Amino acid sequence: MFDYPIFEMPFIGHRLLFAFDAILHVFISHGAAVGGSIILVLSQWLAIKNNDQKLDQLSYKILFTFFILATAVGALTGIGIWIHINIINPAAIGALLRVFFWKWFIEWIVFNAEMILLLWLFLIWKKHPLGTQGKKKVFNLVLSYAVASWLTMAIITAILGFMMTPGNWLKSYFPAEPDYVAALFNPSWIPSLGFRTFWSIAWAAAMAMLLTWFFTKKDLELRQQAMRLYGTVLLVCIPFFVLFGAWYYAQFPQAAKDLFWMGAITRRLAAHPEYATYLIVALSSMVLIGAVSLYTKPKHAPVFLAVMMLIGSMGLIGEFERVREFVRKPYIIYDYMYANGVRVADVPYLNKTGYLKHAAFVPPDFREVNEQNKLVAGKYLYQMQCRYCHTTNGINSVKARTAGLSEEAIYIRIGSLNSAATPFMPPFTGTDAERKALAAYLASLATHDKPALAYQKQLDEVKK
Amino acid sequence: MTDFRIIPGDIPLPLPTMGLEFMEPFFHGLLIVAWVVHILFINVLLGASLASVYFNSKGHKEKNPIFDRVAYLLTTPVTISENMGALWGVAPLLLVSILLTPLFYSSSIMISPHWLHIIYGNVVAFLLSYLYKYTWHTLEHRKTLHIFIGMVGVALFYTLPWAFMANVQLAMTPSTWTYTTHFWDALLRADTFFRLVHFYLATFAVTGVFMLVYGMYKRKSDNAEDREAGVVLTRTGKTWFIIPTVLNFFVGPLVLFSFPDYGIEAFFENGYFWGIILTVALALFALYLLLKDFFNDDLHAKRVWTVVAVMIIAILSMASLRHGMRMGLVKPVLDASHAKTELFQRESLAAFEEAKNAPATPIATQADVKPGQALAEKHGCLACHNADIKVVGPAYKEVAAKGYTADQIVELVKTPKPENWPGYMPMQPMPQVPAEDVKQIAEWINSLK
Numbered sequence: 001m002f003d004y005p006i007f008e009m010p011f012i013g014h015r016l017l018f019a020f021d022a023i024l025h026v027f028i029s030h031g032a033a034v035g036g037s038i039i040l041v042l043s044q045w046l047a048i049k050n051n052d053q054k055l056d057q058l059s060y061k062i063l064f065t066f067f068i069l070a071t072a073v074g075a076l077t078g079i080g081i082w083i084h085i086n087i088i089n090p091a092a093i094g095a096l097l098r099v100f101f102w103k104w105f106i107e108w109i110v111f112n113a114e115m116i117l118l119l120w121l122f123l124i125w126k127k128h129p130l131g132t133q134g135k136k137k138v139f140n141l142v143l144s145y146a147v148a149s150w151l152t153m154a155i156i157t158a159i160l161g162f163m164m165t166p167g168n169w170l171k172s173y174f175p176a177e178p179d180y181v182a183a184l185f186n187p188s189w190i191p192s193l194g195f196r197t198f199w200s201i202a203w204a205a206a207m208a209m210l211l212t213w214f215f216t217k218k219d220l221e222l223r224q225q226a227m228r229l230y231g232t233v234l235l236v237c238i239p240f241f242v243l244f245g246a247w248y249y250a251q252f253p254q255a256a257k258d259l260f261w262m263g264a265i266t267r268r269l270a271a272h273p274e275y276a277t278y279l280i281v282a283l284s285s286m287v288l289i290g291a292v293s294l295y296t297k298p299k300h301a302p303v304f305l306a307v308m309m310l311i312g313s314m315g316l317i318g319e320f321e322r323v324r325e326f327v328r329k330p331y332i333i334y335d336y337m338y339a340n341g342v343r344v345a346d347v348p349y350l351n352k353t354g355y356l357k358h359a360a361f362v363p364p365d366f367r368e369v370n371e372q373n374k375l376v377a378g379k380y381l382y383q384m385q386c387r388y389c390h391t392t393n394g395i396n397s398v399k400a401r402t403a404g405l406s407e408e409a410i411y412i413r414i415g416s417l418n419s420a421a422t423p424f425m426p427p428f429t430g431t432d433a434e435r436k437a438l439a440a441y442l443a444s445l446a447t448h449d450k451p452a453l454a455y456q457k458q459l460d461e462v463k464k
Numbered sequence: 465m466t467d468f469r470i471i472p473g474d475i476p477l478p479l480p481t482m483g484l485e486f487m488e489p490f491f492h493g494l495l496i497v498a499w500v501v502h503i504l505f506i507n508v509l510l511g512a513s514l515a516s517v518y519f520n521s522k523g524h525k526e527k528n529p530i531f532d533r534v535a536y537l538l539t540t541p542v543t544i545s546e547n548m549g550a551l552w553g554v555a556p557l558l559l560v561s562i563l564l565t566p567l568f569y570s571s572s573i574m575i576s577p578h579w580l581h582i583i584y585g586n587v588v589a590f591l592l593s594y595l596y597k598y599t600w601h602t603l604e605h606r607k608t609l610h611i612f613i614g615m616v617g618v619a620l621f622y623t624l625p626w627a628f629m630a631n632v633q634l635a636m637t638p639s640t641w642t643y644t645t646h647f648w649d650a651l652l653r654a655d656t657f658f659r660l661v662h663f664y665l666a667t668f669a670v671t672g673v674f675m676l677v678y679g680m681y682k683r684k685s686d687n688a689e690d691r692e693a694g695v696v697l698t699r700t701g702k703t704w705f706i707i708p709t710v711l712n713f714f715v716g717p718l719v720l721f722s723f724p725d726y727g728i729e730a731f732f733e734n735g736y737f738w739g740i741i742l743t744v745a746l747a748l749f750a751l752y753l754l755l756k757d758f759f760n761d762d763l764h765a766k767r768v769w770t771v772v773a774v775m776i777i778a779i780l781s782m783a784s785l786r787h788g789m790r791m792g793l794v795k796p797v798l799d800a801s802h803a804k805t806e807l808f809q810r811e812s813l814a815a816f817e818e819a820k821n822a823p824a825t826p827i828a829t830q831a832d833v834k835p836g837q838a839l840a841e842k843h844g845c846l847a848c849h850n851a852d853i854k855v856v857g858p859a860y861k862e863v864a865a866k867g868y869t870a871d872q873i874v875e876l877v878k879t880p881k882p883e884n885w886p887g888y889m890p891m892q893p894m895p896q897v898p899a900e901d902v903k904q905i906a907e908w909i910n911s912l913k
Binding site (some may be wrong): 002003004005006007009021068071072073075076077079080082083084086087090091092093095097098099101102104105108111112115116119123173175176177178180193223309314322343345346349350352358360361363364402403406408409413416417420421422423 | 470471472473474475476477478479482524539543544548551553554555557558561562565566568569572573574576578579580582584585586587591592594643645676724733807808810811812813814815816818819828845847848850853854855856858887892894
């Protein structure tokens with residue numbers, strides 16, 4: 001986006017950089033915090049009801065693992081999502097913060113409650129063993145912690161829903177007048193919240209089953225009891241998240257539904273949508289086979305099955321997040337802002353006056369394209385419009401995408417980025433001269449040494 | 465007037481004030497308070513984690529279990545303050561993101577990827593601090609390893625303020641921005657350096673005050689070892705508060721006068737220097753209170769709480785004057801940014817309306833365009849194919865040269881045969897295009913011979 005400086009992530013690109021942090025956060029926040037706290041409520045309730053010392057001790061061990069993961073990795077990678085998007089797409093997070101400030105603020109207060117409850121719970125647990133009066137206090141803390149965890153997810157899900165299905169949220173474009181209530185109650189909020197809630201519980205149950213295997217090596221009776229408990233939770237959640245998932249999918253815009261299969265695999269395999277089906281079936285079978293065998297034969301099932309179930313679950317969760325991110329393209333906020341931070345309504349103006357003209361962090365010498373500066377100007381355009389999804393020669397590189405094309409062919413291709421062939425790409429924004437400059441830069445990437453020299457020469461000359 | 469080379473635009477959406485006049489000052493007040501809470505937790509995190517490793521090795525070297533106990537007791541405030549510190553960093557982040565968007569986002573990007581250190585460096589340091597805490601008894605007989613784990617974690621925690629300080633310092637001095645400013649430029653500047661020194665010294669002073677409170681409680685403990693540990697904490701707390709506070713009287717002015725001139729002028733014109741006088745007076749009073757009782761290990765609760773109260777007022781006063789300095793520094797750029805954004809929006813809207821009202825000139829209405837060509841455009845064929853030259857797929861002239869019939873082309877659009885076109889990117893099947901349309905497109909292609 002033209003209002004900000006440029007940070008380029010070489011080779012892995014911005015998508016992978018962001019995905020690494022975000023997916024780590026999803027695994028841990030959904031599993032160790034949201035789902036984990038609900039699993040904990042259930043375990044504690046049963047332990048207290050049956051005065052079951054062993055189950056109580058097992059749930060402490062699981063809580064300890066979840067505590068480490070949730071505080072050291074879950075919370076920080078959650079803040080990390082902000083920090084990453086701050087530097088990757090500031091225009092998008094800036095807009096989201098203006099619209100969702102108060103929801104985010106409430107989320108922060110709930111997040112405070114969540115963390116304080118977790119720390120408190122963790123520090124007092126051992127002081128109130130099972131059978132004492134204080135155990136009730138521990139249970140109330142666990143329950144409140146679960147409610148707070150779920151509420152943080154409920155609020156964040158509203159923002160994710162907004163990005164895909166913002167509804168009729170902008171009453172006036174200038175001066176901008178957002179409808180905050182409409183933005184919150186966007187069509188996919190509730191179905192996606194139900195979907196996430198149930199798979200969080202199922203995923204946490206899967207994590208608890210793996211942990212149970214390790215913590216009950218010397219007590220197979222306890223293993224059987226705990227596997228049955230968590231296995232039941234996991235299997236019961238499946239129909240619920242499938243149903244909510246279908247309702248959620250129904251809210252997608254048609255264009256997003258059309259991209260579903262391509263998002264489920266990679267573009268390269270787009271000709272074979274059946275591969276996506278195979279992948280999803282394979283991952284689901286890993287989860288089901290693991291869960292059912294651990295449930296039916298907990299004393300004999302090897303740890304391999306628990307690991308396989310966990311890998312299958314992680315695959316499905318990763319697959320879902322990938323599809324959700326992919327099908328929103330070419331937008332980051334549907335119908336309002338393209339994935340590369342350009343607001344849809346600004347396109348005619350930028351096409352008329354030029355994109356570089358408004359770029360605050362591009363030196364003035366490169367804001368108007370001419371023969372002398374066009375390679376460097378083209379590079380700036382690449383960095384401001386393309387590097388959100390592409391790299392120069394790493395993952396999804398523009399070099400590979402333009403291999404073998406002449407400069408003229410690239411120029412033609414740039415003119416129809418957002419078309420039936422690549423509907424997930426935002427259009428190029430800028431004047432014809434800028435489009436030519438971008439084509440010249442991209443064409444220069446094809447050959448190694450000479451263009452680099454030409455580029456450096458231009459840069460040096462203009463700097464003088 | 466200072467010349468600002470770079471004026472970034474702002475987000476063209478209103479501040480979420482809900483239409484209330486007092487909301488903007490409230491945001492600023494909240495920013496000051498939340499930031500102070502965040503910094504205090506971070507101070508205790510840094511100070512207590514270092515003190516824990518220090519007493520751990522001292523206990524090991526002198527074979528004194530009291531020091532080991534002090535070190536272990538200090539891990540609880542580390543756990544609490546690392547979690548609460550991160551949490552209370554979120555509120556300032558939220559507020560800065562809406563109040564100073566163009567400045568803070570720009571500086572964050574300029575110092576990237578190093579800015580990400582506050583996430584990944586933090587996660588690793590967090591995990592090391594847990595490892596240090598929860599292996600205390602397991603590694604009782606392997607103290608060197610245990611102390612080493614603690615030291616690595618502490619060292620990592622001490623690098624995190626570099627990213628923060630570089631970012632904040634850069635965000636509040638837009639007059640220093642160039643088109644190529646990056647992390648090390650911002651970190652190695654005099655103003656950032658002095659602020660870091662000031663910050664680290666304040667970290668020890670704040671931890672000193674914390675130790676006075678913590679020590680006071682431990683001195684009342686039922687456990688004899690904890691009572692002795694409480695005395696060690698009280699003694700250390702006094703030294704840790706007194707020495708850094710005195711040093712900061714000298715570092716403070718260096719921080720102030722390393723800011724750009726226009727900021728210092730705005731600072732004095734707006735009367736913020738009274739804040740400095742108040743802060744210094746309060747700190748001197750706290751020093752006096754502690755020096756008077758320097759050799760008294762049984763520091764009275766009333767004395768401890770007076771020092772805490774005096775220092776909280778001193779810190780709030782300092783935080784407010786700093787906020788005044790910050791706003792003085794950024795106001796000219798922020799005003800220019802808002803004006804620029806408004807102008808852009810106004811012109812952009814005009815262009816948008818113009819484009820919307822302009823008579824549509826679809827390619828099909830032009831006399832020389834064949835229906836097949838219009839359909840090819842409509843279905844996105846022209847994204848990859850051009851009549852005369854190779855784009856992604858082959859030129860239609862070359863396709864025409866192969867002499868396919870219309871029916872063959874219909875089939876090929878549904879199931880492309882990449883083997884016919886070696887060296888090209890395989891075409892995506894386009895079954896969604898109706899056969900009738902493909903036939904017309906085929907007619908146009910074959911007319912290109």
